[in-house]
Amino acid sequence: MKKVCMFGLGFVGLPLALSFAMRGCQVTGVDIDEQLVSDLNKGITHHLEFYEGKAIQEILQNQLTQDRFRAISDGSAAMRESDHIIVTIGIPVEEHKHDIGPLLEVCRTVGTGLKKGDLVLIRSTVIPGTTRDLILPLLEETSGLKAGQDFYLAYSSERIAEGRAFHEFEHMPAALSGINAQSTEKAMELMSLVTRAHITQASCMEVVEASKVIENISRDVDIAMVNEFARFCKAMGIDIFEVVAVANTHQRVQLLNPGPGVGGYCLPNALFYLLPKAEELGVDLNLLTTARQVNEAMPRYVADLVLRNLQVAPSQGKIAVLGIAMKDYSNDDRMSPALAVIACLQQSGCKVEAFDPAVPSCYDFKVDSLTGALTGAHGIVLLSLQNGIELMNLDLFRELMAPDLPFIIDTKNFYDPALLKEKGFRLERL
Ligand SMILES: NC(=O)c1ccc[n+]([C@@H]2O[C@H](COP(=O)([O-])OP(=O)(O)OC[C@H]3O[C@@H](n4cnc5c(N)ncnc54)[C@H](O)[C@@H]3O)[C@@H](O)[C@H]2O)c1
Structure with a gap:
């Protein structure tokens, strides 16, 4: 029975924590939001997720009753009880600028409580390079341990869509890479408890980090394209939805439908995870920026x-x-x-x-x-x-x-x- 600690109990962290609990793991969920922690321990959540005919509320209550899940706000206490640590803390973006502070703060807590043999698996969407360049040195500095030798570190992108989380944790193909072969192996073993779909082992963590950001941006760009077509069709007096339906009868065209904009945490933020790295590398992202x-x-x-x-x-x-x-x-x-x-x-x-x-x-x-x-x-x-x-x-x-x-x-x-x-x-x- 693995002892899992889930940092972040939001749209990803809560259903993921419950997915591990349902497979017999002992899961401690950590969140800074005291009200959320208190609600979750009472079996209350507003999320709209379902698994095998059960709503997340029922799943949460079952796992609480069976003592396989509990939420706490004290990350250090949670670290003492766990050996498999999963991080799902996001990188917020305000006025097109990202703030990696909350993610690094959590990694500092993880590092301080890290023990020999622990696995740290990062599942947040990040600026490509973050796990190796920022998280690894922070974990080593705060723990005094050596990554790859004393503890294991890996990155796996999270690809679920809200509303289908439980199903997609299980059936969506995943991608994974660790800082060394043992880290990849340990992370693969953990993820395989929940994920039955194929898990691609990429050559390095940067490939997985970059592919996740690019997956999100590609959807943003696809939507921007049809939104621009919508403005054109409106001016021309023809119906964009009909135009899309007709265009999609072409066997190699798969347009999305236009909409009032793009929201949520994932798609609008993604460009602002790629831009800082692109600026550092001196690469223009003009098409992607225009789409946004x-x-x-x-x-x-x-x-x-x-x-x-x-x-x-x-x-x-x-x-x-x-x-x-x-x-x-x-x-x-x-x-x-x-x-x-x-x-x-x-x-x-x-x-x-x-x-x-x-x-x-x-x-x-x-x-x-x-x-x-x-x-x-x-x-x-x-x-x-x-x-x-x-x-x-x-x-x-x-x-x-x-x-x-x-x-x-x-x-x-x-x-x-x-x-x-x-x-x-x-x-x-x-
Ligand atoms: N929402 C999605 O559908 C989705 C899908 C794929 C990937 N992702 C990625 O997964 C990550 C999490 O997204 P989310 O939608 O679950 O975010 P969320 O905001 O719903 O959850 C994050 C949680 O972390 C908590 N938190 C923040 N700082 C903390 C700290 N210092 N200590 C402990 N807890 C802290 C917050 O209170 C919040 O409950 C992000 O990187 C996001 O880009 C999200």
Whole structure:
């Protein structure tokens, strides 16, 4: 029975910790957020994850009852009880600048508690080179031990999508590399407890670190491309969703759908993990930088669509925002485009009331019912789909909304245009 210590109990760390607990490991989860630690020990989480028909809440409660998982905020205490340490602390990005401080702070705690024979497996998304150039010397300095000889160190990228975490820990092919063969072997043994898919052993940790960042950026670029096509199609008076569907009948074309922007922790941050290394190496990343700018401009574009359809002065207008999450059926609103769309509308003077039953964050514009958001609204902007947002009750929508031809900005391609027309709505897509 392995004794696993999971640093970070967020969207990755919690389901990963429970995945190891479900396979019989003794797991101690560490998080700096005392409220989170207390909630988790009571079996409370807002995450929307499922495994084999069970919600994460039930899995958490089971593992707590069986004493295979507990959360604490004292990293040093957790280190004393564990020999397999997994780090899932992120590198936040604010105004395009990354902050590696929290990750290094955790590695300092890990180093201080490190014992001979321990394995440290980094699963955070990092600036390529971080594990060897920053984490390794920090662990050696704080522990007084020699990496590869006294303890093992490896990096494996985390590739899950929120909402599919348990399934993807098990079935998504993974990539891994350690600072030496024994480290790779130890990490492989640990990961294989959960991952049944193929685990590629890369030639060095930098390959795995860089591939993870590039995987994320490639999706950001793919989305930016269709978002730019959307602006072109709109100007031309043709429907982007239809254009994408037709283009995708080509056997070598696989366009994504456009959207109101790109949110969450992973895709928007990725470029800002590659740029510092590129600057150090003197490499331009012009295409990637432009793609990021295209996606960052989408919320303003969506807000302008709203304002163009509004038949009253913005200061007299009320807009119902449906869906605050960064993607469909998620509770995560970190860097959500919805927040940027709302900020743009508020800056223009509109009153905004937003509804999203899955997102736990509190905002002054957030209301706790669909009725509350729709009452008196001149228009709706649909930004993410969500269980608990009943979108087909269009007769009720009309009753609640302001009487003059209300509009719906449908960024999800959800509504049938003919139906909306019949129900007396103006529809605008991206
Ligand atoms: N969210 C995803 O879908 C996803 C997917 C793949 C990879 N990743 C990567 O995984 C990593 C974690 O992402 P996440 O979404 O789980 O982040 P998160 O913000 O949900 O979780 C990180 C947790 O670390 C905790 N933390 C911060 N500083 C700490 C400290 N000093 N000591 C202890 N705990 C501390 C935070 O309180 C938080 O609960 C990131 O590098 C991210 O890029 C995320």
